[in-house]
Amino acid sequence: MQAIKNLLSPLASSNSNPIQDTLVGSVIQPAWGRSREFDITTRSVSRHGLTQKTTGDLEDENEEEEESAEFSQGGGRKRKVAIVPSMDTTHTIYYRGHWLRITRTKRFQDYGSCAELKISVVARNNDILKRLVLEAKREYEKDAEHRVHIFMADTTYQCWRWNGARQKRPMSSIVLEPGVKDMILADCKDFLSSEDWYAERGIPFRRGYLLHGVPGSGKTSLIHSLAGELGLDIYVVSLSSKGMSDNTLTTLMGNVPSRCILLLEDLDAAFTRGISRDETSTGAPTGSSSTTTTSSSKSKKEEDSDGSTLSLSGLLNSLDGVAAAEGRLLFATTNHIERLDPALSRPGRMDVWVNFKHATKWQAQGIFKCFFPARSSATPTAGAPAESSAAAGPAGADATVSAANIAVSKRKRAAHAIPLLSEDEISELAKRFADAIPENELSVAALQGYLLRNKTRPRECVDEVAAWIVSEREMRAKLKKEKEEREAKEKKEAEDKARKEKEEADAKEKEEKAAAAKEKADKKEARVKGKRAALRDAAKTPAAAAPTSESDASTSGESASDDAAEEATAASAVAAAPASESTSTSESENTSGADADTEESVTSEEEADKADKPCEPASEPAADAPAPVKEKWVAVKAQPAADTPSG
Numbered sequence: 001m002q003a004i005k006n007l008l009s010p011l012a013s014s015n016s017n018p019i020q021d022t023l024v025g026s027v028i029q030p031a032w033g034r035s036r037e038f039d040i041t042t043r044s045v046s047r048h049g050l051t052q053k054t055t056g057d058l059e060d061e062n063e064e065e066e067e068s069a070e071f072s073q074g075g076g077r078k079r080k081v082a083i084v085p086s087m088d089t090t091h092t093i094y095y096r097g098h099w100l101r102i103t104r105t106k107r108f109q110d111y112g113s114c115a116e117l118k119i120s121v122v123a124r125n126n127d128i129l130k131r132l133v134l135e136a137k138r139e140y141e142k143d144a145e146h147r148v149h150i151f152m153a154d155t156t157y158q159c160w161r162w163n164g165a166r167q168k169r170p171m172s173s174i175v176l177e178p179g180v181k182d183m184i185l186a187d188c189k190d191f192l193s194s195e196d197w198y199a200e201r202g203i204p205f206r207r208g209y210l211l212h213g214v215p216g217s218g219k220t221s222l223i224h225s226l227a228g229e230l231g232l233d234i235y236v237v238s239l240s241s242k243g244m245s246d247n248t249l250t251t252l253m254g255n256v257p258s259r260c261i262l263l264l265e266d267l268d269a270a271f272t273r274g275i276s277r278d279e280t281s282t283g284a285p286t287g288s289s290s291t292t293t294t295s296s297s298k299s300k301k302e303e304d305s306d307g308s309t310l311s312l313s314g315l316l317n318s319l320d321g322v323a324a325a326e327g328r329l330l331f332a333t334t335n336h337i338e339r340l341d342p343a344l345s346r347p348g349r350m351d352v353w354v355n356f357k358h359a360t361k362w363q364a365q366g367i368f369k370c371f372f373p374a375r376s377s378a379t380p381t382a383g384a385p386a387e388s389s390a391a392a393g394p395a396g397a398d399a400t401v402s403a404a405n406i407a408v409s410k411r412k413r414a415a416h417a418i419p420l421l422s423e424d425e426i427s428e429l430a431k432r433f434a435d436a437i438p439e440n441e442l443s444v445a446a447l448q449g450y451l452l453r454n455k456t457r458p459r460e461c462v463d464e465v466a467a468w469i470v471s472e473r474e475m476r477a478k479l480k481k482e483k484e485e486r487e488a489k490e491k492k493e494a495e496d497k498a499r500k501e502k503e504e505a506d507a508k509e510k511e512e513k514a515a516a517a518k519e520k521a522d523k524k525e526a527r528v529k530g531k532r533a534a535l536r537d538a539a540k541t542p543a544a545a546a547p548t549s550e551s552d553a554s555t556s557g558e559s560a561s562d563d564a565a566e567e568a569t570a571a572s573a574v575a576a577a578p579a580s581e582s583t584s585t586s587e588s589e590n591t592s593g594a595d596a597d598t599e600e601s602v603t604s605e606e607e608a609d610k611a612d613k614p615c616e617p618a619s620e621p622a623a624d625a626p627a628p629v630k631e632k633w634v635a636v637k638a639q640p641a642a643d644t645p646s647g
């Protein structure tokens, strides 16, 4: 039994393989229709993005020849339901005299629609399998002639994922300043044919193009168009995508085929999210010297919240390190060239720089002609559909523009009813249109948007262009104003927030201070009370000798109206009966002026009392008092005797 899995595996190295798709979807498509288990599409979308009406009945389902999209008489497209083998089921189909057993399994259970196809056959050799694959490959190539295949970097599985095929865009539909397109195209062609030249000189066989400039000026369009012209597939990497790391990028770059376009889109975007060359790099141009440029040591990586750990040195290494593919054309686009590190854009990495600006009058004229092709001399009547004018480009700077644009109208039947005007009239209208367009103010994409809205009204389009420009300016001014207002509002909100936070912090600090002061006061009060109690106890114990002044002192201490007096009392008491002396003493020492005054006055009273009634030391000191010392007791009398409970 021969199995095709091995044959397919080199082709199936990318997750989703266009050849495999062709095999399933086209080469052996009719057989699936006869299978008992199959999947069908619920909606058929054509290349042109229109949902197609499904036609046909069970009888003509088997007719292979009608598989390709055809136009029905009414102008609508006829397309059969696409039938593919269902997953995880083995199908047996008959193909060119052999029974093939086909199993389609999902490659990653929890991811996407990538499938693996295993085909086996009982035969003497594997010729039938080879033939099947070759047939699929030819079909694929036939289709690829008109399409550009796009592969996207998949950071999860570190591989390239087929993202579909786009219709080729003719180079002539890209309107750039004279000579720019030709220069790039010639450079690419020259490079692709100079492999030996590079090898002989030991120069890495790679070439880089940096397309920079304003948005909507045709950078991406030009790359797609070049890919079509050169017959190359495009491999797209977004450096700012989630999970992008040095390793992933290196792996991806190593798996790029030798002849392809590698596209790094919005190169500057990677910098705004923290890609860094070294730990101090901000990503902005630093004017670093070439020595730092070639530094290959792994810089400290910044790990973003999305797990991306791409460093600039990692990017540089992947672009031109040993693992980097030979023969690839690197295209990088950016709207902010000033944000790029010079290391990234130096020759050898980016050999050709092209600046894309807003539309010039020349471009305005070219794009107008692109939209409104002139009537060929062979076309008898104006007003007929534009289908036959492909060969008749308008006179002007880019005569091939309209011709090639209409080459797009190989899909003629779907073309819009564009009134065909004479060459002279189109030229005149194009000139008027260009005259009205201000130089270097509007993007080509904006012009395209306006022309698209008027694609069937060439004359009105020119008549109304001045009004459109006015409205466009107004809209831009409005947007600018709104942006400024939004920014001012955001700034004000940020300031308000900061002020509020500061106020809150101040209030909190104040509160904390007040709380601390209160706590301190409470502590002090508690201490005073404690000492007073101690003093009272001490005074009570030698009852006989206890002078009335002690009770006076207690009584006065209970009077909350005079804390200072209490404290002074306590201080005096402490001086006499040393319970926790040091603290009390220091408190006493640290008392404010008011306290000091009070103390002083009390002291005078004390002295007066002392003169009257000298106090004797207590026979039993307070329980918490340290070793008794020889002390001099002082009678305290802080309040008038009238307050004392006992005289």
Ligand SMILES: Nc1ncnc2c1ncn2[C@@H]1O[C@H](COP(=O)(O)OP(=O)(O)OP(=O)(O)O)[C@@H](O)[C@H]1O
Binding pocket: 173, 174, 175, 176, 213, 214, 215, 216, 217, 218, 219, 220, 221, 222, 333, 334, 335, 356, 367, 444, 445, 446, 448
């Ligand atoms: N020079 C041009 N010639 C023809 N079409 C253009 C040109 N510039 C822009 N366009 C049209 O404008 C649209 C946007 O163009 P494109 O995406 O190529 O611009 P870009 O420079 O890559 O923009 P961005 O920097 O925002 O990615 C496309 O539909 C394209 O057809």
